[in-house]
Amino acid sequence: xxxxxxxxxxxxxxxxxxxxxxxxxxxxxxxxxxxxxxxxxxxxxxxxxxxxxxxxxxxxxxxxxxxxxxxxxxxxxxxxxxxxxxxxxxxxxxxxxxxxxxxxxxxxxxxxxxxxxxxxxxxxxxxxxxxxxxxxxxxxxxxxxxxxxxxxxxxxxxxxxxxxxxxxxxxxxxxxxxxxxxxxxxxxxxxxxxxxxxxxxxxxxxxxxxxxxxxxxxxxxxxxxxxxxxxxxxxxxxxxxxxxxxxxxxxxxxxxxxxxxxxxxxxxxxxxxxxxxxxxxxxxxxxxxxxxxxxxxxxxxxxxxxxxxxxxxxxxxxxxxxxxxxxxxxxxxx
Amino acid sequence: xxxxxxxxxxxxxxxxxxxxxxxxxxxxxxxxxxxxxxxxxxxxxxxxxxxxxxxxxxxxxxxxxxxxxxxxxxxxxxxxxxxxxxxxxxxxxxxxxxxxxxxxxxxxxxxxxxxxxxxxxxxxxxxxxxxxxxxxxxxxxxxxxxxxxxxxxxxxxxxxxxxxxxxxxxxxxxxxxxxxxxxxxxxxxxxxxxxxxxxxxxx
Numbered sequence: 001x002x003x004x005x006x007x008x009x010x011x012x013x014x015x016x017x018x019x020x021x022x023x024x025x026x027x028x029x030x031x032x033x034x035x036x037x038x039x040x041x042x043x044x045x046x047x048x049x050x051x052x053x054x055x056x057x058x059x060x061x062x063x064x065x066x067x068x069x070x071x072x073x074x075x076x077x078x079x080x081x082x083x084x085x086x087x088x089x090x091x092x093x094x095x096x097x098x099x100x101x102x103x104x105x106x107x108x109x110x111x112x113x114x115x116x117x118x119x120x121x122x123x124x125x126x127x128x129x130x131x132x133x134x135x136x137x138x139x140x141x142x143x144x145x146x147x148x149x150x151x152x153x154x155x156x157x158x159x160x161x162x163x164x165x166x167x168x169x170x171x172x173x174x175x176x177x178x179x180x181x182x183x184x185x186x187x188x189x190x191x192x193x194x195x196x197x198x199x200x201x202x203x204x205x206x207x208x209x210x211x212x213x214x215x216x217x218x219x220x221x222x223x224x225x226x227x228x229x230x231x232x233x234x235x236x237x238x239x240x241x242x243x244x245x246x247x248x249x250x251x252x253x254x255x256x257x258x259x260x261x262x263x264x265x266x267x268x269x270x271x272x273x274x275x276x277x278x279x280x281x282x283x284x285x286x287x288x289x290x291x292x293x294x295x296x297x298x299x300x301x302x303x304x305x306x307x308x309x310x311x312x313x314x315x316x317x318x319x320x321x322x323x324x325x326x327x328x329x330x331x332x333x334x
Numbered sequence: 335x336x337x338x339x340x341x342x343x344x345x346x347x348x349x350x351x352x353x354x355x356x357x358x359x360x361x362x363x364x365x366x367x368x369x370x371x372x373x374x375x376x377x378x379x380x381x382x383x384x385x386x387x388x389x390x391x392x393x394x395x396x397x398x399x400x401x402x403x404x405x406x407x408x409x410x411x412x413x414x415x416x417x418x419x420x421x422x423x424x425x426x427x428x429x430x431x432x433x434x435x436x437x438x439x440x441x442x443x444x445x446x447x448x449x450x451x452x453x454x455x456x457x458x459x460x461x462x463x464x465x466x467x468x469x470x471x472x473x474x475x476x477x478x479x480x481x482x483x484x485x486x487x488x489x490x491x492x493x494x495x496x497x498x499x500x501x502x503x504x505x506x507x508x509x510x511x512x513x514x515x516x517x518x519x520x521x522x523x524x525x526x527x528x529x530x531x532x533x534x535x536x537x
Contacts, residue, residue: 079374087374095508098373148506150375198508270507289451289503291443296377296436302370303380308438 061105061235063227068137068157077299078141079152081225087298088232089146090251092181092188095198100232107187107231109252114237116164118257119174124167131222131237135159140219145281145315147245151295156240157223162214170210170258177213178263179206179239180255200266206239206250207263207277209324217242217320220253243317245279276334280325281315285334341409348413356420359387360427377435384431388424389497389515391417392464396494396522415471418490422464429461453503460496463489488533491526494519 086101093100093107112128126134137157145151165177183191183203190197212218219240222229229235234251241248247267257263267275274288283293297307314321325333363383367376395417402410437443448458467487470476476483498519502512523530 083374091507095506097375097378150378195508195510198506199510200507289453291447294440294443296375298375300370303364303367303372303376303435305370306438308440 059105061107061231063230065227066132066137066157066223068139068223070140071138072140072142074141074143074153076143076153079154079298080300083298083300084152084154084224085230085233087152089148089246090232090234091198091200092190092202092204092252093232094190094196099196101230103189104231107235109231109236112236112254114254114256116168116256116258118178118259119171120258121169121171122167124164128236132228135163137222138219142219142240142242143315144240144242144246144249145295145311147247147275147279147287147292149287149290149292149295149311151297151309151315153297153299155225156219156221157226158219158221158237158240160216161218161220161239162216164220164256165210165213165258168258173260174258175210176259176261176263177208177210178255178257178259179208179250179253180204180257181250182252182254200270204250204266205264206248207265208241208248210258211324212241212321215321215324217317243281243314243321245275245281247275248279278325278330278333280321280330280334281311282313282330282334283311284313285331345409345412348410349416352413352416352420356391356423360384360424377431380431381428381436384424384428385501388421388428389501391421391424392490392494392497393515393518393522395421396490400522400525418464419468419471422461422468425461425464429458453500456496456503457500460493460500463493463496467493488529491523491530494523 087097088100089097090100090104093103110128112131114126114131116124116126137159139155139157141153141155143151143153161177181202181204182188185192185202188197188202190200191202208218219242221234221238221240222236224230224233229238234249234253237253238251239249239253248265262277265275265277267279268277281292286292292311294308295311297309299305299307301307312318363372363380366372367380370376372379395414398410398414398417402408433439433444437447447454449455467490470479470483470486479486498512498516501515502509505512
């Protein structure tokens with residue numbers, strides 16, 4: 001499934017001008033909203049109504065070009081960029097898939113501070129510029145499988161989390177890694193309103209076992225499709241763990257802490273029966289409310305696209321990660 | 335005489351408006367979705383829109399008789415059936431879109447999901463009830479069925495509860511919108527409290 005390549009340009013660059021601009025999607029959604037037929041919260045949402053008048057006045061979140069050497073690719077069709085950046089689960093900016101692209105455009109990411117602390121001999125703090133300069137950037141095309149049974153194929157730009165952790169020199173007590181998203185209710189409407197934020201207790205937290213974090217596939221991403229990350233995709237820096245359900249890949253990270261004990265994780269706290277700590281993609285273990293045996297791959301097709309495909313164990317990355325769970329019952333540790 | 339004509343005109347205009355809005359929204363929805371102009375995942379957009387649309391129309395149909403009573407305008411009752419029929423139409427589109435575009439005619443998966451997932455089971459039951467109400471909604475059937483007709487059509491309250499439950503169970507964590515809908519259901523059932531109390535006393 002994965003092959004290492006050495007080429008100068010990315011495979012998606014040829015198709016970039018063929019994709020629909022994301023404003024088209026946003027406008028269509030807005031049109032539906034204007035017809036006043038999207039349920040009760042739309043009527044109550046002053047935020048959305050303000051949007052209708054201020055939309056044209058706001059400037060979109062700025063993204064800079066990034067150079068990265070392609071290291072992992074696939075022959076699967078990519079999800080068009082316009083879809084990758086307009087279909088997001090980022091409840092800090094609202095619970096609907098198109099809320100983040102509409103609500104996150106004013107998000108300020110510079111200055112930014114990411115701290116690596118806890119059970120390490122060399123605590124590190126990365127400033128905004130450091131995120132792009134500290135490690136050589138790679139482009140990796142990964143499948144992203146959401147726990148809601150849809151998936152995308154995305155050309156990420158970033159560096160292995162292992163590089164950063166090694167630099168921080170974890171001590172012998174370090175067994176797990178705990179991640180935390182920015183907590184800034186002024187900028188993130190979902191954090192200041194339980195209605196917008198879907199009733200989650202913020203900040204969003206996630207975690208990995210140390211060996212999972214050190215696996216070469218685990219990526220800290222700072223960009224996608226040749227540019228820095230859009231706000232709605234978790235700018236300026238996010239985790240990408242391609243063999244786990246998407247909610248593990250925490251966005252807009254400010255803290256990475258090496259810890260002794262298994263850290264709390266947001267969706268597990270909210271619904272422990274539905275979302276485990278491991279959350280490995282597993283077609284054998286259904287979500288209590290829907291099947292995980294197959295998924296809909298989001299590409300450029302419309303309603304009639306036949307895009308339901310079988311879900312693979314570990315999202316197709318079993319060769320690289322199955323050994324991490326050798327003697328574990330993955331039905332129990334879902 | 336003049337008042338009678340006005341009432342008929344008003345009912346006609348209302349019906350025309352209901353036809354126009356319901357059909358226009360549905361047709362534009364499917365055209366845009368087919369052309370991939372409805373967000374990144376047109377399937378999700380279609381399912382959400384038809385689902386919430388069916389719920390909105392069902393609530394609207396149950397708002398008709400309290401409104402007619404309040405404003406003492408019984409002619410309003412003449413649009414109730416039409417709104418109910420469109421609620422079923424939207425619910426059917428919701429179900430068929432799930433089959434055709436979400437599970438994509440994987441019949442095994444389709445049947446499995448209906449049986450194994452409680453939120454889909456209650457949604458399915460609601461569609462079945464609305465279907466029964468639809469095929470018995472014509473005046474001929476009403477005459478034929480006599481007293482049984484009203485008994486069957488009280489099933490709309492059961493359908494309403496199933497739809498509310500379906501919505502509440504389907505969300506991941508954002509229960510506020512479903513909760514608002516449940517509050518609206520309770521509000522509408524409140525107007526029928528005597529009727530509902532009578533059922534419980536009988537059984």
